Amino acid sequence: MKRLLGVALGILTAIGGFVDIGDLVTNAVVGSRFGMSLAWVVVIGVVGICLFANMSGRVAAVSGRATFEVIRERMGPRAGLANLGASFLINLMTVTAEIGGIALALQLASGVAYMLWVPFALLAVWLVIWRVKFSIMENVTGLVGLTLVVFAVALFLLKPDWGSLAAQALSPSVPGEESTGTYWYYAIALFGAAMTPYEVFFFSSGAVEERWKVKDLVQSRINVLLGFPLGGFLSLAIAACAAVVLLPAGISVTTLSQVVLPVAQAGGQLALAVLILGIVAATFGAALETTLSSGYTLAQYFGWPWGKFRRPAAASRFHVAMMVVLLAGVAVLATGVDPILVTEYSVVFSAIALPLTYLPILIVANDPQYMGKHVNGRAVNVAGLVYLVIILVASIAAIPLMIASGAGA
Amino acid sequence: MSKTARRVAVVLAFLAVIAGLVSGCAPQPSADTLKGPAKEVASAVRAGSLAVELRMADSTTAAAASTAADDMLGQVESATDKLHGFSAPTPEERTVRSNMLASFSAVSRALLHARDALNASSGAPLASADIRDMLSTVQSELRAATDQLDNLMTRAGIQ
Numbered sequence: 256m257k258r259l260l261g262v263a264l265g266i267l268t269a270i271g272g273f274v275d276i277g278d279l280v281t282n283a284v285v286g287s288r289f290g291m292s293l294a295w296v297v298v299i300g301v302v303g304i305c306l307f308a309n310m311s312g313r314v315a316a317v318s319g320r321a322t323f324e325v326i327r328e329r330m331g332p333r334a335g336l337a338n339l340g341a342s343f344l345i346n347l348m349t350v351t352a353e354i355g356g357i358a359l360a361l362q363l364a365s366g367v368a369y370m371l372w373v374p375f376a377l378l379a380v381w382l383v384i385w386r387v388k389f390s391i392m393e394n395v396t397g398l399v400g401l402t403l404v405v406f407a408v409a410l411f412l413l414k415p416d417w418g419s420l421a422a423q424a425l426s427p428s429v430p431g432e433e434s435t436g437t438y439w440y441y442a443i444a445l446f447g448a449a450m451t452p453y454e455v456f457f458f459s460s461g462a463v464e465e466r467w468k469v470k471d472l473v474q475s476r477i478n479v480l481l482g483f484p485l486g487g488f489l490s491l492a493i494a495a496c497a498a499v500v501l502l503p504a505g506i507s508v509t510t511l512s513q514v515v516l517p518v519a520q521a522g523g524q525l526a527l528a529v530l531i532l533g534i535v536a537a538t539f540g541a542a543l544e545t546t547l548s549s550g551y552t553l554a555q556y557f558g559w560p561w562g563k564f565r566r567p568a569a570a571s572r573f574h575v576a577m578m579v580v581l582l583a584g585v586a587v588l589a590t591g592v593d594p595i596l597v598t599e600y601s602v603v604f605s606a607i608a609l610p611l612t613y614l615p616i617l618i619v620a621n622d623p624q625y626m627g628k629h630v631n632g633r634a635v636n637v638a639g640l641v642y643l644v645i646i647l648v649a650s651i652a653a654i655p656l657m658i659a660s661g662a663g664a
Numbered sequence: 665m666s667k668t669a670r671r672v673a674v675v676l677a678f679l680a681v682i683a684g685l686v687s688g689c690a691p692q693p694s695a696d697t698l699k700g701p702a703k704e705v706a707s708a709v710r711a712g713s714l715a716v717e718l719r720m721a722d723s724t725t726a727a728a729a730s731t732a733a734d735d736m737l738g739q740v741e742s743a744t745d746k747l748h749g750f751s752a753p754t755p756e757e758r759t760v761r762s763n764m765l766a767s768f769s770a771v772s773r774a775l776l777h778a779r780d781a782l783n784a785s786s787g788a789p790l791a792s793a794d795i796r797d798m799l800s801t802v803q804s805e806l807r808a809a810t811d812q813l814d815n816l817m818t819r820a821g822i823q
Contacts, residue, residue, distance in 0.1 A: 366727030366786065504714060507707045509739060512732035516714055519724040527724055664700055 273486020274403050274493075275541035276356035277349070277448040277602040279534065280595055282490045283514040284663075285441050286497030287507050289430055291423035294491055296442045300449025301487035303642050305479050307613060310620040310631065310639070311455045312475045315462035317629045322459040323555030325625060326615040338615065339556045341608035346453050346549040348601035351584040353545055354380065355594020356538035359511040364531045370588070377585050380542045384577060389464045389563040396540030402533035406492040409521035415499040423498070436660040443649045443656060444599065444663070447606030449490070450646075453548040455612065460551040464562050469629065496521075510595055550577040599663070607653045609646045617643060697750050698764055699822050701743035706813055708736035708743075709771045712778050713806040719782055720799045726786030733779035740772045760820050767813045774805040 285293045311322050318325060327335035357380075358372035365372075383392055429438045467475065497508060500517035508514060511534070519527045547563075554561035554573040561573040588594060617639050620631045631639060657663075715732035718724040747765060752758045781798045 363728045363731050366730055366783070500714075501711075504710050505706060506711045506714065507703070509704075509707075510732070510735040512715075512728065512735045513711050515728060516711065516718065516724075516732065519718050519728065520714075523723045524725055527728060531728075661700075 273483055274400065274489050274537050275349075275451070276352050276538050276594075276598050277451060277605075278490050279356070279493060279514060279537070280508070280511070280598045281441070281444050281448040281602055282493040283497045283501075283508045284599070285445055286494030287501040287513075288433060289438065289441065290498040290502055291420050291491075291495060292427040292430070293438070293442055293445055294424035294494065295427055296445040297449060297487055297490050297494070299645065300446045301484050301490075302638075303446075303645070304450050304454065305483050306635070306638055306642060307450065307455050307616065308458045308479050308483070309476060310635070311459040311616050312462050312467070312479065313472060313629060314616065314619050314625065315459040316467040316469055316472050316475065317627065318625045319463065321463045321551060321555050322456055322612075322616065323552050324558075325619050326612075327556050329619050329622065329625070330615050334615070335556055338611045339552055341611050342452050342456070342552050343549060345451075345601060345604050345608050346456075346545050346552065347580060347583060347587075348597060348604060349451065349453055349545040350542060350549065350580055351587045352594055352598040352601050353538050353542035354581075354584050355588050355597060356511070357535060357542060358588075359594060360531055360534040360538060363512060363515060363534075364528075369594075370591075373585055373588050376539075376542070377581055380539065380546060381578065381581055383539075383543060384546060384563075385567060385574070389461065392543055392563075393461065393540075396536050396543065399536035400533060400540055402529050403489055403537055404492075405518055405522065405526050405529045405533060406489060406496055409518040409526055410492050410495050410499065412521035412526075413496065413499050413517065415495065420495055420498065434660065436656055437663050439652065440603075440656040440660040440663045443606045443653050444602045446645075446649055447602040447604070447609070447653075449487070450609060451602070451605045452609060452612045453545045455616070456548040456551050457544040460547070460555070460562075464564050466564075472629075546577050546581055549580040550574070603653055603657060603662075606646075606649045608650070610643070610650050613646050614643065698747065698760060698820060701746045701768075702764060702813070702817050702820075702822050704743040705740050705768050705771055706810070706817065708739040709775065709806060709810050709813065712736040712775045713803065713810065716778050716782065716799055716803045716806060719785060720796070720803065726782055730779050730782035730786070733775055733782055737772065737775045737779060740768055740775060744768045744772070760816075763816055764820070767809070767816050770812055771806075771809045774802065774809040777805055778802040 282297070314325060315321055323335070323339070326338055330338070354373060354376045355369070357376040358369040361367070361372040361376070362369040429435050462471075462475065493514070496517035497514070500520055501508060501513065506513060506516075515527060515530055515534075518530045522529075550573045551561060553559070553576045554570070557572075559572040560570045562570060565573075567574045587597070617631075619625055620639075621636065623630055712733050715724065715729040715736075719726065719729040744765065747761065747768065750761070752761045781795075781802045784798065785795050
């Protein structure tokens with residue numbers, strides 16, 4: 256019974272923890288401009304993150320070490336440093352976007368300017384990282400983040416033409432108003448939003464934090480294979496709400512205050528309150544994860560003691576690194592840069608840097624020296640290679656498409 | 665030429681090509697460039713109008729609706745700045761641009777009134793006649809600004 260509860264909790268937190276500010280914004284932008292014609296990218300992204308998280312979770316459980324330690328050892332310090340540089344910059348952008356997301360959600364709740372909420376968000380994130388146990392932190396934010404299911408409820412309440420939505424999703428085409436370059440640019444952004452590297456660093460380091468063993472692999476697999484696809488449904492519901500309400504009204508999403516309009520229209524103030532709670536939980540949870548991921552990558556590369564299972568004094572450089580990252584994120588927000596713009600760029604840069612983290616994991620997951628008999632099976636390797644090609648194409652095409660489409664303008 | 669100097673030359677040449685590409689993508693002074701800012705403003709005014717409509721139906725809170733109006737105001741300001749940055753070499757383009765700026769200004773004013781009305785609706789009961797009248801007035805103003813912009817965009821061949 257206890258094990259069953261553990262599995263259920265793991266799935267629920269995986270669903271609730273799947274959506275972050277990148278998913279919220281990118282799916283709403285895409286839904287409001289392209290309808291459901293990019294739904295196929297969410298499906299590809301969800302399968303990809305399942306594959307990626309499964310491999311890195313298995314590497315962590317079998318070797319007892321987290322992703323970055325293994326990458327540095329297996330690929331050498333130079334390749335590890337390139338990986339660290341790219342991952343750290345993306346983590347920093349994502350931390351900035353998530354803290355901005357918390358502040359924007361609190362502005363929606365209170366009407367008080369988001370800049371005034373930024374210091375409170377910073378303090379709250381730091382306090383939780385400093386004081387709260389890893390499992391409590393992960394489960395509470397994941398479970399409260401489940402309230403984002405209000406997007407799916409709102410979609411039903413909006414009584415959409417399901418046939419039309421399905422037709423848009425099943426026979427995708429570029430809307431007349433948009434260019435092909437912009438369509439593909441947003442395809443890469445959606446892919447990057449689903450496959451952000453921080454999720455994998457957090458997942459694999461979390462496996463070490465929670466002392467996973469080989470026997471825990473079944474549970475982790477169930478969490479990933481059920482939780483992430485259900486989280487993907489939430490992403491599709493966000494896009495569908497925007498496609499049903501905002502696209503016909505000629506509203507292109509550029510702010511979080513527009514993302515919530517369809518839910519308010521469908522479910523009124525109660526639904527709106529639940530949604531704002533969900534956004535705060537999702538962005539807060541993601542801010543914790545990205546901040547921790549920044550600390551994990553640095554500490555694992557440089558060989559510093561790390562982990563929330565250690566007292567802060569015993570992992571001082573790990574904690575200082577996280578504080579610096581948080582302060583840097585807030586400093587970026589203090590310049591007045593639009594957090595939504597940071598979010599849009601962070602998901603695209605995630606896609607650009609993805610090969611740097613994906614390829615080493617694929618190599619290590621096939622190395623019997625680390626994995627023993629738990630190396631990738633043939634089916635996983637075929638899927639792994641197919642995804643390697645997709646990731647490389649997305650990574651190479653992202654910058655030219657960004658220039659050609661004026662960053663999706 | 666030493667190896668290092670050659671490398672520096674290659675990097676500089678690469679950067680020059682990138683700069684050329686980026687500047688090549690910079691907006692050229694033509695009626696087409698009005699399309700982006702005009703669409704941004706058209707989207708903003710519609711979002712503001714939807715926020716007011718939802719507030720009138722008591723489906724959203726004053727805080728969320730006024731945040732939306734404020735955000736849309738920012739979007740219109742940014743589009744106006746972009747439009748000011750474009751040069752219009754021909755008299756026709758200058759006329760279209762100045763008409764567009766006048767239309768953006770009307771949208772901006774309507775959104776400002778909407779934000780103030782939405783803020784005012786936070787303390788008072790929504791059923792009160794004063795609040796309802798105020799919201800109806802700003803809704804009419806937003807619709808008039810939308811129609812004005814739509815007509816202009818149609819005339820300019822933007823939509």
